[in-house]
């Protein structure tokens with residue numbers, strides 16, 4: 001029997017009438033937080049994405065997945081254990097308690113986005129916890145190649161500030177990172193799944209002299225380049241030399257986190273890492289699943305309403321993973337020995353440098 005869909009603003013429909021408010025939030029943030037929501041189709045194929053404010057920045061300024069991670073690590077106190085009073089977990093505490101949580105070193109750079117998001121949540125009378133997840137899903141949907149993320153609404157606007165030290169730092173040893181994620185219920189492979197996010201990411205604070213330095217040559221595209229380029233032999237620092245949590249990168253203008261370098265080569269995770277290079281669909285499917293899991297930590301799924309039909313469908317990816325110009329297979333430090341390294345075409349021409357992501 002066909003169920004009747006609720007009609008929301010501008011004739012859009014949702015399975016649940018209570019989801020209609022999110023179409024209005026969508027319009028507002030695409031226009032006023034994401035610069036019109038155009039995640040530049042022009043971005044998707046180029047390492048020279050820098051001339052327009054691109055999706056990486058938007059992603060950061062709307063998402064800060066580290067806030068989600070932070071929330072995720074509230075896990076030890078589930079709603080049940082805390083007598084149902086506080087919706088701990090993905091509860092929006094970073095927005096309600098930004099005075100405390102954005103000071104944690106691992107949340108470096110998150111304060112500005114939290115401050116920019118908060119008024120939207122208040123204006124639309126939605127909870128901080130819901131808003132953070134929604135903005136993340138909408139931000140990702142602006143990136144070509146990304147999955148359309150699940151979005152469930154209904155987190156209470158009640159939270160307590162997180163204790164420090166729960167979110168991993170880029171200089172943490174792999175064992176410690178695995179432990180932190182395990183505390184939140186994530187397997188080593190799921191860490192890799194979540195790290196697909198670093199394909200649309202840049203650093204501002206590890207080396208503050210070169211803000212906007214991306215982790216792969218295509219920070220405007222949700223592709224597998226991050227998984228390719230982290231396996232290349234490192235050569236130079238893009239900025240002023242070695243910083244805590246930084247190791248040499250293979251391309252001028254590209255930044256490499258020590259944690260990404262180490263996880264890519266760790267025998268527990270190397271095959272998951274390599275598998276995404278040849279299979280974009282696996283990468284996005286697993287990223288979506290891990291993000292759903294993270295977004296509902298500390299929540300009871302059955303008490304939330306599925307508003308995923310409000311999230312836009314991301315543009316499709318038209319590129320395939322490649323070896324950056326000047327690189328050959330010999331430059332790849334293959335770390336998975338269970339399956340052959342995928343065949344990649346090399347970008348023609350001389351080596352080029354990766355353009356920084358401009359501040360918005």
Ligand code: HEM
Pocket residue numbers: 056057059060064065066069108109168169170171177191194195197198200201202203204205206207245257259
């Ligand atoms: C393995 C643990 C992780 C470590 C050690 C780590 C570390 C970092 C660091 C140091 C930065 C640069 C921050 C700055 O200087 O501004 C960064 C950026 C970023 N990370 Fe992670 N990360 C981890 C996992 C994750 C996860 C699980 C997600 C999302 C699911 C994520 C999403 C991002 C994004 C989107 C950015 C880019 C922000 C921007 O473009 O400005 N990271 N990460």
Ligand SMILES: [Mn+2]
Pocket residue numbers: 199200216217218219220221222223224225226
């Ligand atoms: Mn990319």
